[in-house]
Amino acid sequence: MDALGLLRPAASVSGLPAAHVPHAASGFALGDHAGRAPAAPAEGPGVVASASSGPLQRRFEPYQNNGGTVLAVAGKDFCVVASDTRLGLGYSIPSRKVSRILKMTDKVVLASSGMQADMMTLHKTLRMRLVKYQQNHQKDMSLTAASQMLSNMLYTRRFFPYYTFNVLGGIDEKGEGWAYGYDAIGSHEKVSAYALPRLG
Template sequence: MTKQHANWSPYDNNGGTCVAIAGSDYCVIAADTRMSTGYSILSRDYSKSIICKADKAVLSSSGFQADVKALQKVLTSRHMIYQHQHNKQMSCPAMAQLLSNTLYYKRFFPYYAFNVLGGLDEEGKGCVFTYDAVGSYEKVGYSAQGSGSTLIMPFLDNQLKSPSPLLLPAQDSITPLSEAEAVDLVKTVFASATERDIYTGDKLEIMVLKADGARREVMDLRKD
């Protein structure tokens, strides 16, 4: 397990898939729990999501797990500094900007971490931020990252079709689904991706964020 391997790819030491959907008063963030390298499964119960200490925010990451852990450690320390300086928690949009800055700072030797940040904004509406490896990000209504994202995104586009950010006047990017419908959709796309992606499977961890708190749900996926 070394990044110097000639045929190394960002998914060699994790794989897996992360999905987030924003609604009018909720945000659903989900990821599978398989960590694998090549055809070997290293762990069947590895959580790819962390609840940020920022208010109402969950970060879910796929990629090279040493880099993911390093990134999470940096974000935690910088958020603690923010708390001491401002005497308050970061909002989800502020955490999104911090994550972008952190990734861009390392752009010449980037973290091989592909992130989805989901949470609630200042108005209590769901928000999802999707990233590339060097910090470019966008606020969207839904997103998928990881080895199964190419299978999942076309299906989400078909079901949700978020308005273009280039429209004038700008339209809200939140999805029209209810919370229960969004959770069912997430379960459906993961069940489909698990059939076709060997790096996605075992269990699905779902986090649902609302103004009154967070709820965690686990669903079994294929284990082969």
């Protein structure tokens, strides 16, 4: 293609079909049926031939999964929250030094996996709410209050949720360790190793 080929009316920009191509098929006319083959598009400079006769479609995907593993183990007087640090993107690894942990208070820790951008936004919003709570009540948020706040925050975004999957762990007012597991819209389960039924 010559240098002036991009300036022609039927030319494409960056390999995409032009908006209007003379003599190209524009769909079925009244009376056309599935048995009739549509007219083949005219080929000219910059026209990309397509096997499908439907309209050109674009798709916006707002989510991506950056992976990650998070876990929490709780016992009678302890809770351990851990995560990996690898950020994945398809088959590549853009970083091996990403933190997924948020220290909410001295006794409450959150770990998140899923989409990195949503995780960072969620953690930033949680930090602001924790500071506001501390200023209003002159004390740190308890484990029970933090777990309910996180559930409410996720549920209010249920129609366009944060693409994060969270575990929250900590020590409650009685000194007992608990862990909470969340899905993307705030449904959660509270578990502890010593509270589970023992077999045998």
